[in-house]
Amino acid sequence: MNILYCGDAHVQDGVLLSVLSLTKQVAVPLHIYVFTARLSVSGTAYQPFPEAAINELRAVVTAHDPAGTVTLFDLTDLLNQLPPKANWQTRFTPYCMLRLYADLIPAMPDRLLYLDADVLAVQDPTAFYNQPLAKTELVGVLDHYGQWYFHHGRHLRDYINSGVLLLNLARIKQTGLFARCRDRISAKKMFMPDQSALNKLTREKKIVPRRFNDQHGPHADTVFLHFSTRLKFWPWFHPVTVKPWQIDSVQRMLGLSDAQTQAVYADYQSVRAARKG
Secondary structure: OEEEEEOEHHHHHHHHHHHHHHHHHOOOOOEEEEEEOOEEEOOEEEOEOOHHHHHHHHHHHHHHOOOOEEEEEEOHHHHHHOOOHHHOOOOOOHHHHHHHHHHHOOOOOOEEEEEOOOEEEOOOOHHHHOOOOOOOOEEEEEOOOHHHOOOOOOOOOOOEEEEEEEEEHHHHHHHOHHHHHHHHHHHOOOOOHHHHHHHHHOOOEEEEOHHHHEOOOOOOOOOEEEOOOEEEOOOOOEEEOOOOOOHHHHHHHHOOOOHHHHHHHHHHHHHHHHHHO
16 A cells, blocks of 8 residues: 655655554554655755654554555755745645645655545555556545535536545646646645645546544544644634644544554554654
8 A cells, every 4th residue: 555645844744643653553564765855945854754753664564564665855956946936835835735746756656545644544545446447546535624615617516625635646747737737736825735636637536535634633434634723613713733743632533543543653663762762
């Protein structure tokens, strides 16, 4: 199973938790790809995903199955050659746009599951991963909030959340989807640049049920639990953001008490303890 993450040094714990969750749910070898870069934007210096964190992931993945692999790609030069000029400065870091360069990396497989660093697998995603992709560029789930405000096609509700995307990279190369997305993020400033470009320009997308990118779970059928921002209306209107590495907050908010999830967090604590020595 081929999995892609993108980010800088700040997401290493999120990626670790996400990969650990996959090892509890998936029986096949995991092939993890991490896109990173060393960037400086408006005085903010972003450090790339650390090699030490890659070694941690490699130990986790090969313990799950010796055939598993972890590969780090530094896209600094590529991003500087083809920069998202209009979107260097948004409320999101430039790293959210790195996946739009996957078609330019020769070593990438044709079938690729992109996950945000705040996504946990809580049931086996193998059937989702193996679904037919003929004439399909990507598979995603409606955005919990955005589906009611944005649409780009014939159907009123067609706006997907980009935190979980099953990518047909071979087809994307044929249609030029990512190349067109890169052109758009270079020329047009957008609130959520990568997600907006994908929704605007994807011609062959499949929308699947909420359980494959559950942004307000967990529910009994949740496969991927996405820790995205939630809006609370009581006792006042306010956003709430809890990330999977905020363990106490996760327990209070979601009550993740099932045995497999507890095993994920036990392994996570063990890796972090070994990291500290």
